Amino acid sequence: MKSLIDMRNGAKIDGTNYKLLLKHIRLNVTDKYEFPPEIIKVNGTTVATLGNFSASTGKPKSKKTFNVSALVASALSGKEVLKYKTILPQGKERILYVDTEQSKCHCHKVMQRIMKLAGLPVDKEDDRILFFVLREYTPEQRREIISCALQEEENIGLVIIDGIRDLIHDINSPGESLNIINELMRWSSYYEMHIHTVLHQNKGDDNTRGHIGTELNNKAETILQVSKNAENPNISEVRAVHIRDKEFQPFAFEINEDALPQLVNNYKFTKTKEKISSYADMSNEQHLEALECAFKDKQSMGYQELLDSLKTGYASIGYARGRNTIVKLCKFLSNINVLIKEEQGYIFDKEPLCSGSSLV
Structure with missing residues (x-):
């Protein structure tokens, strides 16, 4: 047993030690173990x-x-x-x-x-x-x-x-x-x-x-x-x-x-929002919540302001990302006609999100 303890403390294992160790490290299908x-x-x-x-x-x-x-x-x-x-x-x-x-x-x-x-x-x-x-x-x-x-x-x-x-x-x-x-x-x-x-x-x-x-x-x-x-x-x-x-x-x-x-008896826990891995995996409701936050009190906005607002809006639902991802998100939302570019800037159309059909 002393040699086993020594090896557990970092001693090198040679052929002799290996044979001593074998009965301790080898698992047999016929062995019985208690939990x-x-x-x-x-x-x-x-x-x-x-x-x-x-x-x-x-x-x-x-x-x-x-x-x-x-x-x-x-x-x-x-x-x-x-x-x-x-x-x-x-x-x-x-x-x-x-x-x-x-x-x-x-x-x-x-x-x-x-x-x-x-x-x-x-x-x-x-x-x-x-x-x-x-x-x-x-x-x-x-x-x-x-x-x-x-x-x-x-x-x-x-x-x-x-x-x-x-x-x-x-x-x-x-x-x-x-x-x-x-x-x-x-x-x-x-x-x-x-x-x-x-x-x-x-x-x-x-x-x-x-x-x-x-x-x-x-x-x-x-x-x-x-x-x-x-x-x-x-x-x-x-x-x-x-x-x-x-x-x-x-x-x-x-x-x-x-x-x-x-x-603390009868304590009520606040549910934390689940982390979202991709904007493509979001539900219509999640997109709607984020975009309503982004366009709060605004009818339209220019491109840079839009990116900043999208970053804030999507961060509010647990999807905090950098500029490159937000640019791709903006393009994604434009392709599905949720963001529409007009002369005065970009506007938000919630109709595709409320139709009940999946965006992807």
Whole structure:
């Protein structure tokens, strides 16, 4: 087994090692395997299993750590917290929580929050949770500390890495990103536990940051998104953006007077408009909505003004594109007689869109 561990840590594989590895890596059709224990659920939907990893993403200050605190509190209490129901199997009851960003003072608040959510005393240590503060260490040292902890500590079933970005130097490095994702896969599989990581999203869109975000999306069992409500920033919404099981009903939480997250009951989610890949795939209703926005309070307009208005109108329905695409869109609409060029400029004729027949 020691030779197997060494190879997992990067040792070269030769003929002798290959023979030792073969019984571990070869899959036989006659083998019997049990499905890995499902340890985290939301409304009956499996979010996490042993031997896999997942992630929470969101923009800065979206309360990602509050969300993770609820997940951990559920594991400690065995009760549902927010919408998380976390059950760690016997022999895997312990939790390793690693924070790479915050000071000890702030991490202490997080730990106390977890204990309070779990209904546990804050004046007594609980051996089931190990909380590491790794802010002052290098990325290499952080990975080594985690690796050593997993080797030395027994009965770890859940690992939280709040700040996976800080385990590498460059989030846009394909090599570093692939290496740390491979590390997560090795750790979770070899030690038969689940790893839940936290990573920021880009400020300008909902994509996870850097190449490491791309790798997380491709390899993780589940990606949870925590986002602020656009109208009420005190409310955070939680939904699954990537999940292997069926999607669960999103839920929302707010921070109460005790600085603890609590569910917002009867919360109504605003449906987001689906992304549109091509103007040729749009329905008549979508074109009509965009063009009515573009021609708002205008009977006709010149070509350049038309392009600017089309860009604004179609962006309002979720189809934001550059000039070249808008020029092609303008030609498309002219060919189907929705845009008509007259002496005073271009006018909008909605009749073809209201006829009930497809434009394409």
